[in-house]
Amino acid sequence: MERALVTIVSAGKAAQAAPPNQLTVVRRDGNSTAFDPTKISVALSKAFLAVEGSEAGASHRVRDLIADLTAKVVDALTGRGRHSVQVEDIQDQVELALMRAGEHQVARAYVLYREERAKARTPENAAELSTSDSTNNTPARPVINVRAADGSTTPLDVDRLRVIVAEAAAGLDAVDAELILDETLGSCYDGIAQHEVELALVMAARGYVETEPEYSYAAARLLLDQIRRETLGRVHGEARQASQADMATAYVDYFPQYIQTGIDAGLLDPELATFDLAKLAAAIKPERDLNFAFLGLQTLYDRYLLHIDKTRFELPQAFFLRVAMGISLKEEHREDRAIEFYELLSSMRFMSSTPTLFNSGTTRPQLSSCFLTTVDDDLSGIFAGIRNNALLAKYSGGLGNDWTPVRGIGAKIRGTNGESQGVVPFLKIANDTAVAVNQGGKRKGAVCAYLETWHMDIEEFLDLRKNTGDERRRTHDMNTANWVPDLFLQRVESGGDWTLFSPDEVPDLHDLYGAAFKTAYENYEHKADQGEIRVFRRVKAVDLWRRMLTVLFETGHPWITFKDACNLRSPQQHDGVVHSSNLCTEITLNTTVDETAVCNLGSVNLVAHLTDTGLDAELLKRTVKTAVRMLDNVIDVNFYTTPESERANQRHRPVGLGLMGFADALFALRIPYSSDAAVAFADSSMEQISYHAIEASSDLAAERGRYQTYEGSLWSQGILPIDSLELLRQARNGDLTVDTSKQLDWDALRGKVLREGMRNSNVLAIAPTATISNICGVSQSIEPIYRNLFVKSNMSGEFTVANPYLVADLKARGLWDQVMVSDLKYHDGILSQIDRVPADLQELYATAFEMDPLWLVKAASRRQKWLDQAQSLNLYMTAPSGKALDELYRSAWRYGLKTTYYLRSQSATHVEKSTLQGTDGRLNAVPVALPEPTGAVCSIEDPDCEACQ
Known part of the structure; x- marks a missing residue:
């Protein structure tokens, strides 16, 4: 080593x-x-x-x-x-x-x-070198004929290739157009197919991404030419091609025909044809097609752009406008709102979640991201829950299931006078359902099962993701999470015992939290001691906690989430109980057997709102105001696959506005992630987003009316998220380490909410954003940078990713060369092992595994105080130990976090040591042998992990 x-x-x-x-x-x-x-x-x-x-x-x-x-x-x-x-x-x-x-x-x-x-x-x-004409010494190239799809051939149009490559390199100072062209021509042969020429162009550019990140934009623009040829030909019914310069007029001609093509194919809602399409087409900004990096555009092409028999007919700006139109369907001034929403999406200042991007404006507009269900304790309820999982997953929903009500092993079954096998066999069926329903191949069906820590089957639940043992009691494709009450952690810290129960004998524990839970739980322990409880078992709390952390390290599951923090700070505690979170642990909404909680997500691109001195407060306010309106519109145009989800969404209208590009913003501001300054920026940026989002929802309440269950909520009592911290502090007798400072005028906003009310029961949640951040070309969510040079894997393939901020800094200091690239590969994108990289750059560009994870917890704590829901928080440890894990997760609890997400140790995804050129992406996928992971089994960019999509 x-x-x-x-x-x-x-x-x-x-x-x-x-x-x-x-x-x-x-x-x-x-x-x-x-x-x-x-x-x-x-x-x-x-x-x-x-x-x-x-x-x-x-x-x-x-x-x-x-x-x-x-x-x-x-x-x-x-x-x-x-x-x-x-x-x-x-x-x-x-x-x-x-x-x-x-x-x-x-x-x-x-x-x-x-x-x-x-x-x-x-x-x-x-002098000779500077005046020599290389063209005089270049041997004449042989004639190359290109074969069309119908078998006909025409000479290769080198002049057009030169135009396309020149356009791809325009404005990219580090990109050599002639180099791309020469390499492309060197790859061509007589009789080459047209699509192979297009592939050769893209491959020529992207082969240089590892040494110059700007080639990623050049590769994207060359891919864009391929998309234009495919799309325009499909819409117009004949072979067409257009350069970027042609698109100012081509988009205007194309857009109405594109809408009609989609309607005729049964893919687009016929209502879209009733818009003023000429007005909308005139608002399209073709130049924004040039803002994609290669990974973003390839992802868009593979997964989002609409197709007929796998032939795309949707161009990128038409895609954004189609999504905006779908969200505007019930607006009074539809065209104006659609243009406003298009402006936000196409500028990438805000991006809707994947289900909204997939389905907005289509004939099945299931636009919601997350669904939370509670499974009832009888066969009909269990299989109704599994059926609902399938229906919700079909149209791109991510699922969180509360399985706590299902009785444990050994519990009595009255109908047969037998004994229950517990919850695990049903979890196996839920796992296989998620595999079977994979959203039409767009992404894997995904579900997370939650179980409360006092459940009789908790120890079997911990083993679900193990690779050993009885396969009938394993769920390799399903995420799992512990729903942990404060009392359990208090018992861990005091060295006390912990009693496991079957929920059929302690039914009210499921709905209790805080002091009421403690009273009822201790009462049931007393009854167990008196012989009044049939099924129970007593363990040392610290032993169970150790096992929870050990299995978390070994398998990556179950995640640790905190029941009391989620409930005591919930604005909706008057109308139910939060029984679980969702697939990615950022949604904390009430569920019952009759109501499936639904949340509609989108994320602000933080780095797109930066100035030289920090965040542009006015621009951020405009973005958030429009984004909240878009999210609220989703509720009314949404296609609901179950009555339980429609009922809940219409009554409570929750949305979840989050953010992405946090690490990019720190780079731009020259702030290391592991610093007090980064924690302060996490606080101030989230405060601004929270303030404007709550204000926007209150404005919508004045315009459209309050959500149905507003009365009695914390909002109606003038208790905002920052105020609800005191409720948690009181419940824990002051055992809470949270900074409560603020900068904005929250008294004024509190008064506004009391006057106008709220349109949405919940407004804020930070999702992982892995795919939409790829589209926008920014860092994922609130994540620290994973590597400075690595191969990123997702459902579109494998892609070379270099940190452009680092490359620019190394260039400025004369340190960016092939040797540096080689060193970055060798050390998996980590700078600390490369001596000639200055210390300040090593600190600024430290990767996730180089920093103390407590910095992540501290920053998350500052964000959490502004959130009415939660955040997807991954934690990274290079060499986890029992002591370190114990301290980390108890710190997360004490710092007031509601949930945590993956525990990540070193990932299976490493830079290929030999070379990155020619191996990345679906276009030329080459199997690469990768080291085995250590610790948590989910790699940082696992294409099979729904959370990474």
Whole structure:
């Protein structure tokens, strides 16, 4: 393992034990500079890369050899008692060291490089190079014929390729259009199919993404040309192609025909044809098609753009406008609202959730993201719950099931006078249902099962995701979460016992929390001691807690979520109980057997609202106001697949506005994630979003009316989310570590809510945003950066992702080169092992596994005080231990978090060590052998993990 930590440029470390700091280098211009051994390592690295290719960067042999050679060169230069050396002296020693090591090919490459540089330095050669016409020496290319779909052939239109590549490179200073064109032509052959030419263009550009992130935008624009050809041909009924320059007029002509094509195919709602399509088409901004990075546009193409028999007929701006129209259907001024919503989506200042993007404006507009259900304790109720799972998952819903009411193992079944097998066999059926109903192949059906910690089957529940044991009692495809009452953690801290019950004998525990739960629970413990409870078992609370944390580390499940914090701070505690969260742990809504909680999600792109000094408060306010209106509209145009979901959504009207791009915003503001400044920014940014979202919902209440169950809610009592912290503090007798500071005028907003009411029972929730953040090209949700260079996997394939902020900083300091790329690959995108990266950049761009996870908890705590729901909070630990896990999760509880999400240890997704070029993405997917994960089994970008989609 220690060998793997040796980096190319760290070779100078050992050498620096000698006195090289006293040595100076006399440059060719006569100036002197301090001797830097790392430059020798870099020069050697470049020579090995030139001879052996990218594979050299991942070779332990090569890295150890470079370290040894560097040390020998340093010894040779410093061992003679000299105080200065010439550049040529250093280069001579490098050549000599390579020859003595038997690396003759590498030495020859190094010599040739020296000769070329020397020749280029002569005035006459520099002038010759600057005035030479490369086209005069380029041999004529053979004629290449392109085969169309109907079998006919035409000569390859190189001039058009040149136009398309030039457009793709326009405004991208680091992109070389001729390089893309030459590589594309080099990949073409006589008789090549048209789609292969388009593929060659994209592949030529994206092969350079690892060394220059701007090529991702060039690749996206080349893919866009392919989409235009496919889409315009399908809509117009004949082969058509258009450059980006043509799209200002082409979109106007295309859009009405696109709407009619979708209606004729039975895909779009015929009501869309009643809009003023000419007015809407005129509002389209074709230039925004250029804002996609390759991963975003490929994801959009693969999963979102509408198709007929797998031929797309929807262009990106038509997609955004179609979504906006679908959400505007019941607005009084539909066109104006549709344009307003389109502006927000196409600018990517806000993005609706995936179900809304999939289905808005279609004939089945199921636009809601999350559904929470409670499963009743009888066969009809259980299978009704599983049936509802299937119906809700069919149209892209993510599910959270409360299974606590189902009786435990050994409980009596009155109808047969037998004993129950417990909840696990039914969870197995729910698991298999999620696999079977996969939303038409768009993404896997996904469900999370919740069980309260006092349930008799809790220990079997902990084992559901294990890879050993009876497969009939395992659920490998279903997420699981613990629903933990405060009393349990208080027993853990006091070293007390914990009693497990079957819910059929303690039915009210399911609906109680806080002091009422404690009283009832202790009463049932007394009854058990008196022999009045038939099925129960007593364990040490700390032993069960240890097992919960151990299984969480081993399998990634069950997640830890906190029942009392969710309920005591719920605005709707007058009208029911929060029995679980959802698939991704950010939704905390009441459920009953008769009501399925529904939430409609969308996220503000935080980095799109930044100025040089921080957030643009006025722009953010406008974005949030429009976004909340869009989310509220979803409730009224939504297609409900079950009566339980429609009933709940119409009565309470909850929505969940969140955010994404948090890490990007920190990079732009030069704030390390592991810092008090980052925690403060998490606080202030969430405060602004919360304030404007609550204000927007209150404005809608004045315009449209309050939600039905408003009276009696915390809102109606003037208790806002920031105020509800006091309810939690009181219930815990002050045992709560939460900062309650604020910056905005909350008294004024509190008065407004009391006057006008609220349109929505809940307004705020931070979802994972993995796919929509890909579309927008920003970091996921509130996540720290995963790696600075890595291969990202999702249902669209594998994609090279380089941190553009880091690349820009390294370029500015003259440190971005092939050796740096090689080092980043070798160290999985982590900077701390690369010595020549300055300390301030190592701190700013520290990855998720390099930081103390308590920083994530602190930032989440500052956000949670402003949220009426919760947040999807992943926690990262490089080397988890029992003590560290215990401290982390108890801190999360004490800091007032409502839920936590995945515990992630080192992921299975690593940068391929040999090379990234030509291996990423669906277009040219090549199987890559990856190391096995350690710890939690869900990798950070697992394409099979619904939470990552």
